[in-house]
Amino acid sequence: MSLYQVQKLIYQLNRDPRTRERYASERDAVLAEYELTAEEKGALTKPDIGLLYVLGVNGQLLMHFAALHKVEWPDYLERMRQGLKDHGQVREGVYAATGYEGVEAHDARLKRERESR
Amino acid sequence: MPLVYCGACSHAPGITARAERADTQTRQALESAFRRMGDDIRATKPDALVVIAAEHFANFFMNNMPAFAIGMADAYEGPIEDEAFLRIKRTTVPGNKALSRKVIENVMQTVDVAYAEEWKFDHGISVPLHFLTPDYDLPIIPANINCQGPPLAPLQRAWAFGEALRRAADAVPERIALIGTGGISHWPATPDSGKINQEWDQEFLRRWSANDREALLSYTDAETYRAAGQGGFEIRTFIAAAAAAKGAKGTVEFCEPIPIFAVSCTIARMAVAA
Numbered sequence: 533m534s535l536y537q538v539q540k541l542i543y544q545l546n547r548d549p550r551t552r553e554r555y556a557s558e559r560d561a562v563l564a565e566y567e568l569t570a571e572e573k574g575a576l577t578k579p580d581i582g583l584l585y586v587l588g589v590n591g592q593l594l595m596h597f598a599a600l601h602k603v604e605w606p607d608y609l610e611r612m613r614q615g616l617k618d619h620g621q622v623r624e625g626v627y628a629a630t631g632y633e634g635v636e637a638h639d640a641r642l643k644r645e646r647e648s649r
Numbered sequence: 650m651p652l653v654y655c656g657a658c659s660h661a662p663g664i665t666a667r668a669e670r671a672d673t674q675t676r677q678a679l680e681s682a683f684r685r686m687g688d689d690i691r692a693t694k695p696d697a698l699v700v701i702a703a704e705h706f707a708n709f710f711m712n713n714m715p716a717f718a719i720g721m722a723d724a725y726e727g728p729i730e731d732e733a734f735l736r737i738k739r740t741t742v743p744g745n746k747a748l749s750r751k752v753i754e755n756v757m758q759t760v761d762v763a764y765a766e767e768w769k770f771d772h773g774i775s776v777p778l779h780f781l782t783p784d785y786d787l788p789i790i791p792a793n794i795n796c797q798g799p800p801l802a803p804l805q806r807a808w809a810f811g812e813a814l815r816r817a818a819d820a821v822p823e824r825i826a827l828i829g830t831g832g833i834s835h836w837p838a839t840p841d842s843g844k845i846n847q848e849w850d851q852e853f854l855r856r857w858s859a860n861d862r863e864a865l866l867s868y869t870d871a872e873t874y875r876a877a878g879q880g881g882f883e884i885r886t887f888i889a890a891a892a893a894a895k896g897a898k899g900t901v902e903f904c905e906p907i908p909i910f911a912v913s914c915t916i917a918r919m920a921v922a923a
Contacts, residue, residue, distance in 0.1 A: 536711060543710045547729055547769060591838025592705035592797060599734045605667060612840045626799065626879040632841035638908040639672065 535588050535624050537566040538576065542589065546596045581608060582615020588624030652818040653693035654826035655894045655919040657857070657887045658686060658781075660702065661832060662772040663910035665736045665779060670909045682903035682916040683780035686828075689918065690781060695826035697745050697788040698781075699752070699814060701890060702773035703796035703831045703883040708765060715763035716802035717810050719756065720791035721749040727770025727778075735772060737779050742770060745788040748823055752790060755817035760810050777830050794889060796831065796882040804866045807885040811892025818893070829890030831883030832912040834876065841878070843908035849876050850904070850913040853884060857917065858899040860891050880912070887917075894919035 541562070544551040555562050563573055575583040581598050589597075598608040612629070622628040633641075668676060690698065707729045709715060723746045728737050746766075753764050768791050770778075778785065794810065795802050802810075811829075818825035833853050834846035856864040865888050873881040891899070903916040 540710065540712065543706050547707060585839075590706070590797065595838040596730060596734075599731050609840055609842060616840065626874065626882075627839050629840045630836065630844070630878070632836070632844040635843040635908040638843055638845075642906060642908070643672070 534567050534569060534572065537568055538572050538584070538587065539589055539593055541566045541576070542593045542597045545600060546593065552600070580615070581611035582613075583619055585612040585615045585627070586619040586622055588622055588627070590625060591627045650819070650822060650824045652815055652827060652893060652921050653695055653824045654690050655828070655890055655897070655921045656686060656690075657829040657890045657915065657917045658683065658777050659832060659910075659912055659914045659916075660773045660776045660830040661835070661837070661910045661912045661914070662730065662735055662776060664776055664914065666734055667909050668736070671907050675905050675907055679903060679905065679907065679914045680780060683777070685902070686916050686918070687781035687783075690826050690828075691787075693826055694824055695787065696823035697748055697790050697825055699790045699792055699818070699825060699827040700774050700777065701792045701794065701811070701814070701827065701829040701886045703886050704773050704793050705771050705797055707769045707771035708767070709793065709795065711798045714795055714798050715793070716795050716806065717760055718763040718765050718793045719749060719753050720744060720768040721753060721764045722746055722766050722768060725768050725770055725789065725791060728775035729769040729771045730775075735775070737775050740785060742778065742785050743788045744790065748788070748821065749790050751821050752814070752817040755820050756810070756813040758813070759816070760806070760813045762810070762813075773830055777828065794885045796885050801870065801882055802885060804868060804885065804888055807888045808862065808866060808892040811889030812895075814889070815893040815895050827890060827893050829886035831886040832880045833884065833887070833915065834878055835880030835912040836878035837880045837911045842911045844878065845906040845908065845913055846877055847906055847913060849881075850906075853887075854901050854904060854915065854917065857887055857891055858901060860894055860896060860898055860919070862892075865891060890919065894921055897921045
């Protein structure tokens with residue numbers, strides 16, 4: 533496991549336009565600069581957002597990596613849910629899933645509460 | 650001059666990024682509350698606004714993570730996020746290097762703060778400024794508390810950081826306003842994004858408004874993680890703002906859970922005498 537290296541690459545991609553340009557034009561050369569396992573490299577290049585989530589990538593990094601690959605917000609959430617189904621619980625870090633009714637059900641509940649105030 | 654303004658507010662990226670997906674009335678009420686906060690800050694005629702944020706790997710990473718940092722530049726760029734994602738246009742925000750330096754030198758007397766002559770704003774600062782100073786005409790002094798990469802800055806040190814900022818603000822001739830930005834309970838950027846622990850939030854804001862140091866510092870990270878998610882670690886910014894208020898009490902001017910924004914959206918102010 534080299535979660536640190538995966539996160540460091542995503543950090544550089546998120547903040548540095550030059551790294552993004554290089555990642556687009558010579559991805560393998562950029563990846564070679566980080567100590568990654570085959571699983572991590574595969575997850576990054578696919579990109580498998582669900583697996584990256586399960587590997588423990590911090591959500592504050594991962595959501596921007598998803599946006600970089602034009603993954604829209606609802607799709608980003610769905611891919612993480614699928615990752616949990618495919619690969620099991622989050623293995624490291626503090627971004628584990630804890631269970632939630634979902635925004636729509638939650639909104640409906642809050643709306644009822646507001647109306648009864 | 651004594652600190653002229655002290656407050657706290659939310660900075661969730663969804664507030665701008667997913668604006669139209671929230672209940673319209675609630676969203677408009679939040680935006681009005683943000684704009685009133687901006688008006689209140691301007692009414693105190695500040696020379697600079699200290700924004701204590703919990704940044705999210707825009708500048709600081711686990712290769713060299715400061716517990717506390719303050720920016721020291723005449724200009725900052727932000728937001729770092731994709732403009733189409735955050736829906737805030739990237740711009741240059743004014744700073745004040747000389748004033749930052751005076752503040753940092755003073756803070757350093759009690760807190761070993763890192764300084765940064767380069768600083769890219771992320772949503773932690775850019776979302777609040779989008780509403781508070783939409784013309785970007787007020788110099789900003791960015792400050793950061795590590796709320797992202799454990800081990801995190803301990804709560805009592807966040808308090809000490811707030812106290813140090815207050816001493817520094819009071820020591821310079823300029824008029825300084827200060828806000829903390831962050832979420833209370835939230836599980837951002839996870840499949841649980843939208844989950845909010847309203848009771849926990851209300852209790853936290855009760856302690857914050859009472860400026861009850863002991864109660865604010867009694868949370869453990871394990872409890873916060875369980876009850877308020879990893880996003881709850883950002884209470885450090887609110888706690889630092891409470892410390893900067895130096896015993897003044899607070900008022901919660903707006904607080905509504907907005908699931909699509911992933912947090913109880915909050916605007917609050919400490920009654921510091923301007």
